[in-house]
Amino acid sequence: MSTFSGLNTAYRGLSAAKAGLDVSGQNIANARTEGYTRQRLTTSAIGGPAMAGKFSLGVRPGGGVNIDGIARLGDVHLDARVRAAAGVSGFSAARATAFSGLESALNEPGDKGISTQLDKFWASWQDVANAPGEAAQGGVLLQQAGALAKQLSTTYSEFDNQWSQLRGEVRDLTAELNSAATQLADLNGRIRSATASGSSVNELLDQRSLLTTTIAAIAGGTVRDAGDGTIDVYIGGNALVTGTTARSVNVIGSNTMAGSDTNPVTLEWSHRPGTAISLDGGELGGAVSMLAPAAAGGPIAKAAESLNAFAQKLADAVNTVHRTGAIADGSTGHDFFAFTAGKPLAQGLTIVPTGIADIAAAKPGNGGLDGSIADAISQLGEGAGSPDTFWSNFVVELGVTTRSENRQADLSNLATTAAVGKQLANASVDIDEENVSLLMYQHAYQGAARVMTAVDEMLDVLINRTGLVGR
Amino acid sequence: MISRVTQQTSMLAAQRNLQSSAAQLAKLQDQAMTRKAFSRASEDPSGAADAMRIRSQQRSNDQYSRNIDNGLGWVTTIDSTLTEINDAMKRVRDLTVQGANDGALSPTAKEAIAVELDSLKEQLLGLANTQYLGRSVFAGNSSDGVAFNPDYSFTGAAGSTVERRIGTDTTVRVDGDGAAAFGVGANSVFALIDTIATELRGGTNIGARLGDIDQRMNALRTEHSAVGSRHALIMRAEETVMDKTGSLEAQRAAVEDIELSRIILDLKSQEISYQAALGVTARVLQPTLMDFLR
Numbered sequence: 075m076s077t078f079s080g081l082n083t084a085y086r087g088l089s090a091a092k093a094g095l096d097v098s099g100q101n102i103a104n105a106r107t108e109g110y111t112r113q114r115l116t117t118s119a120i121g122g123p124a125m126a127g128k129f130s131l132g133v134r135p136g137g138g139v140n141i142d143g144i145a146r147l148g149d150v151h152l153d154a155r156v157r158a159a160a161g162v163s164g165f166s167a168a169r170a171t172a173f174s175g176l177e178s179a180l181n182e183p184g185d186k187g188i189s190t191q192l193d194k195f196w197a198s199w200q201d202v203a204n205a206p207g208e209a210a211q212g213g214v215l216l217q218q219a220g221a222l223a224k225q226l227s228t229t230y231s232e233f234d235n236q237w238s239q240l241r242g243e244v245r246d247l248t249a250e251l252n253s254a255a256t257q258l259a260d261l262n263g264r265i266r267s268a269t270a271s272g273s274s275v276n277e278l279l280d281q282r283s284l285l286t287t288t289i290a291a292i293a294g295g296t297v298r299d300a301g302d303g304t305i306d307v308y309i310g311g312n313a314l315v316t317g318t319t320a321r322s323v324n325v326i327g328s329n330t331m332a333g334s335d336t337n338p339v340t341l342e343w344s345h346r347p348g349t350a351i352s353l354d355g356g357e358l359g360g361a362v363s364m365l366a367p368a369a370a371g372g373p374i375a376k377a378a379e380s381l382n383a384f385a386q387k388l389a390d391a392v393n394t395v396h397r398t399g400a401i402a403d404g405s406t407g408h409d410f411f412a413f414t415a416g417k418p419l420a421q422g423l424t425i426v427p428t429g430i431a432d433i434a435a436a437k438p439g440n441g442g443l444d445g446s447i448a449d450a451i452s453q454l455g456e457g458a459g460s461p462d463t464f465w466s467n468f469v470v471e472l473g474v475t476t477r478s479e480n481r482q483a484d485l486s487n488l489a490t491t492a493a494v495g496k497q498l499a500n501a502s503v504d505i506d507e508e509n510v511s512l513l514m515y516q517h518a519y520q521g522a523a524r525v526m527t528a529v530d531e532m533l534d535v536l537i538n539r540t541g542l543v544g545r
Numbered sequence: 546m547i548s549r550v551t552q553q554t555s556m557l558a559a560q561r562n563l564q565s566s567a568a569q570l571a572k573l574q575d576q577a578m579t580r581k582a583f584s585r586a587s588e589d590p591s592g593a594a595d596a597m598r599i600r601s602q603q604r605s606n607d608q609y610s611r612n613i614d615n616g617l618g619w620v621t622t623i624d625s626t627l628t629e630i631n632d633a634m635k636r637v638r639d640l641t642v643q644g645a646n647d648g649a650l651s652p653t654a655k656e657a658i659a660v661e662l663d664s665l666k667e668q669l670l671g672l673a674n675t676q677y678l679g680r681s682v683f684a685g686n687s688s689d690g691v692a693f694n695p696d697y698s699f700t701g702a703a704g705s706t707v708e709r710r711i712g713t714d715t716t717v718r719v720d721g722d723g724a725a726a727f728g729v730g731a732n733s734v735f736a737l738i739d740t741i742a743t744e745l746r747g748g749t750n751i752g753a754r755l756g757d758i759d760q761r762m763n764a765l766r767t768e769h770s771a772v773g774s775r776h777a778l779i780m781r782a783e784e785t786v787m788d789k790t791g792s793l794e795a796q797r798a799a800v801e802d803i804e805l806s807r808i809i810l811d812l813k814s815q816e817i818s819y820q821a822a823l824g825v826t827a828r829v830l831q832p833t834l835m836d837f838l839r
Binding site: 192201500 | 548549550551552553554557558561583584585586587588590591593594596597598600601604605607608611612615678680684685686687688701702704705707708709710713716801833834835838
């Protein structure tokens, strides 16, 4: 037992208390830092020296406290749950947003939608039936038909714009994913070397955890621990990051909705072109699934196709009856609607007649002022197979799908909130707790200082006041 | 299990709760301002389908009402024209009876009757060509501008009638059947009057023509009663359409509109709960241990 061992024990206590204060300071400083995980000083007691000598007797007190390290109080399982939830919620949020966009482009139900224009269109045919040959009623009909065609075309353009916008988002998300993968690979390397040199990697781990959550939200990635301090990240079953190697993802496929039928938008590995990545989660997965061609169930392309089908149905229904009617010069077989070649049907719908003389309102042989054909056309909106029913079914179907997508997004959002709440409850800094720690370490410091003073006084007595007898 | 509560978790929870409370408030405000229960199909898909169907029915119903107004114009025109025609025909019959008494009539008196008959024929021809909004009401769908040409030929096509749609499956005829009422060509009422005038001037007794005149008057009366019954039909349809306008509006309001008193109540209580949430959050988030340590 050395004379100064007491001083050393006290010194160790002092430095441990000071380290504890520093850790609490770091925690408080980062109380609002995103992704920060609270840290704790871990210490252990140093045992007394072993009694090896033959004549050593008695027990010895321990040698003070040892600073073992600074522990990061994260929980990998909670982190994994956050990643899983973020993947699902990113996917459904991307889909729900796109569906809401489609729905709001329709303006239904209300008096600004296509259904209202359609009702007005049929009603103008009634007015023409009431006054065949009158230029005013004919003009109103042609103007109303034009308004209907215009609104159909505008709605189609809005769908097309939404597709292009989402296509741009896919490009941006892919760039974000690739940059996150590169950063993660870099962090892997730094963590590996820092771990090997024995320094603290807590802050690097926090950053890496944030990046994995980002990747999960974008592409639904899963994480596997490689065992040497690095982690591997997998998306769609293939490794995005292994150790310090990051692979990048490319978006290929058409930049327009029209071209996506033959050249669908897909993701592929840049190091292995031609192999598509099928993502089952994440915003990117959701966005790519919305961009699929109509044949593969892509919702935007399908909605646009429904508009085309509606245009075709409307034109066919009106033309079939209109052809049986006679125009002013008595000839029959004239179309009312036509399609511009080379355009989508919904955008290429044009009106053939230019004036009342070209509108076939009369049945041949019934006299020039007959309106029975116009009346027959006005009744095309009624019944089960009518364009109106087709339109209303389309609107309701889109509404039902949007509703269920919204619900899914809400639910997965709740799951994410719960997972993040659990993670934060475990990892976030509590100021009260840190205050208590500060108090404790402060007192521990004061105590250790007192011990040091006591040893100092003892030695003072021993050295300076002992052996003065009789002097 | 009570999970660990930190400033960050309680801050997040407070933020989330305030956010959802504010979102609820915004939705209610939107509903109160538009007074619509939903503005998107996804909020209530079956309601949206109903709303679209009812709106379409409302538009059709409005159109039926317009058609009925137009049809009423036609039949009232025909009705008053036929009344005038009936008066003229009565005069023709009186003159024929007078003229048939040829023993007591001087040639001058006969000539006077013949001249009056001529002018009555012109009046009848004019009445038969009566127009409503530029359309000859007895000419069917003819585009010739008149129902009867000066040679008494009828311009309308057989079987071609003017119809007005007064309901989804119902149309009603609004024109007068000129051929049936007046007769065509040599068999027409105009030719008959010409014949009577000629015979009167020529000295033939016209008493035998009374039967022909009665026949034509019968035909005109038949047409008049047919028009009258169609008039009644249209009036009934007008009432139906008006009833339907009310009931459709009620249906639409039930599906689409929101009850104002209820929404205001909801809005008020949501406002209060939002303010309460704000107050509670402000109180909960303030204190930490630091406030109590020296």
